[in-house]
Amino acid sequence: MEKCMKKCISCNGSLHELMKIENMPASAQDIPHKGELYKDVGIEVVLCVCEDCNLVQLKNDAVHYYRDVIRAGGYSTTMEELRKSEYGHFIELASLKGKKIIEVGCGRGEFLGMLKGFPVEGYGTEHKKELVELAKSAGLRVDEDFPESEDHIFKDGPFDAFMSFNFLEHQPHPRTYLKAIYNNLVEGGYGLITVPSFEYILKQNSFYEIIPDHIAYYSFDSLTHLLNISGFEVIESKTVNRDTIEMIVKKRKLPDVGGIILRKTDIANEVLDTVKSYSKIAVWGASHQGFTLCSTTGIAKYVDCIIDSAPFKQGKFAPASHIGIISPDEARKRKLEAIIIVAPGYTNEIANIIKTTFDSDIDIYTLMTDKLKRL
Ligand SMILES: [Zn+2]
Structure with missing residues (x-):
């Protein structure tokens, strides 16, 4: 190749x-x-x-009219039945009753018009002026528009859902198109997308399905990948009309770090209170967890030392908190009252070393979850 x-x-x-x-x-x-x-x-x-x-x-460049939606199949009864059954399912699944849906690349509104009778507000965008005029004269809310960049703003947005019917395969910048849509959707917004199936072309060995108008030949996998890197998760995917891939997508939720933010202060206070209640306390574990705990919680000036078994760390200092790192042998001479183990993967092993080779009256704590635990 x-x-x-x-x-x-x-x-x-x-x-x-x-x-x-x-x-x-x-x-x-x-x-x-x-x-x-x-x-x-x-x-x-x-x-x-x-x-x-x-x-x-x-490898060829896209045809010059890739922004325009030129459809011939808009008026077939097969297509009308397919769209209406897709609409019914989509509106039900995504709870879109009374909500706003935009078709990005709607031509003269062949498919947008079929939304009439469904309990939603339909909007459309189309790049080709003549088609926009035809759509408008048919009573549809269609704006002359095309997203050239991710931060493009569609009129009348934000929308609760979008639709895109056999348009993505014409696009030389499909991620820009999808990200622009993403940025005009509400949080948790949905999408209904169809493209011709490459699996179908492979199965039929039909070279004559390839045309310069279609710059991309999506399979289930490559379409899912594109949707994922454009901020969407695929909720449902199937083949319709023998040769078409249909996917329902949802805007991916950002991870909820509320719990981490909330517990950060609590963990810091708990550790600080514990550390202050001893006159000589150490942290065991010169790894990122121990370093972060020492430097971000304000405990540095109350901690005597950090213990670690790795010789190459001993004699050095914890970054940011500047607490000295020493060996377990050295630590045994320090008359420690307590040790906090901050090494989630090795807690049991370290606790065992302390119990069997350190003074028996040493208090042992561990930090493995969001709570300081006394062993
Ligand atoms: Zn690629």
């Missing part, structure tokens, strides 16, 4: 060439008149795969 210079449009990974097809139509849209035939020539299309995220994609 040959390496391409171009990088993956999803994850910026390295691309490998898979195959070339010569004399392909340059686009599926610009169908020439007789007088234009002299300037219409076939092009070479190069299919590549990203070695990092496995997304199959063209």
Whole structure:
């Protein structure tokens, strides 16, 4: 396999060439008149795969009209039935009754119009002016717009959910498109996405499904990866209409560190009170846990020393708190009243060393959870 210079449009990974097809139509849209035939020539299309995220994609540039949504299948009854059943399920699953949904790339509103009759507020964006006008004249709330950057702001936002039907495979910057949508969704917002399935093309061995208009050929895995690195988790995924991948996604929650913040002060106070109640106390464990505890809780001036069995740490000082690090042998000579073990992986082993080789009246504490425990 040959390496391409171009990088993956999803994850910026390295691309490998898979195959070339010569004399392909340059686009599926610009169908020439007789007088234009002299300037219409076939092009070479190069299919590549990203070695990092496995997304199959063209090395070729995107067609010039990739921002426009040009659909032919909008009025088929098969499509109408599919969309309506998807809408019903999506609205139910994501509790979208009375909420705002935006279709980003809605064409003349073929699919947006099918939301009528559902208890939601539908909005759409479309790049091509003529299509926006057609959508508006059909009574739809469609804005002439396209997200060129992640911090793009859509009119009438934020939205509770978004929809994107067979548009992502045209996008040369799919992560920008998805991040812009992410930034216009409420916390916990949902999305409904469809793309043509690459698994289907592989199964049918159908080279004729490849067209320059589709710069990306998503599989379940590569689409999930793109959605994940754009801030979404996939809630549901399936194949619909034989050849299409459908996914329902949700904006990923940021981790809740409220508990850590809350307990930080409590742990510090508890440790400080304990340390102050002894005239000679040591911390056992010259690792990151012990260092952080000593430097961030204000106990440094009350701690006699840090004990550690590793010779290369002995004789040095704890970063930030500057408490001296000594060997267990040295510590035995210090007449310690208490030791706090801060080495979660080795607590039992250390406790055993203290019990069997130190003065028997030494009080032993451990910090393994969010509480100081006396052994
Ligand atoms: Zn990639």
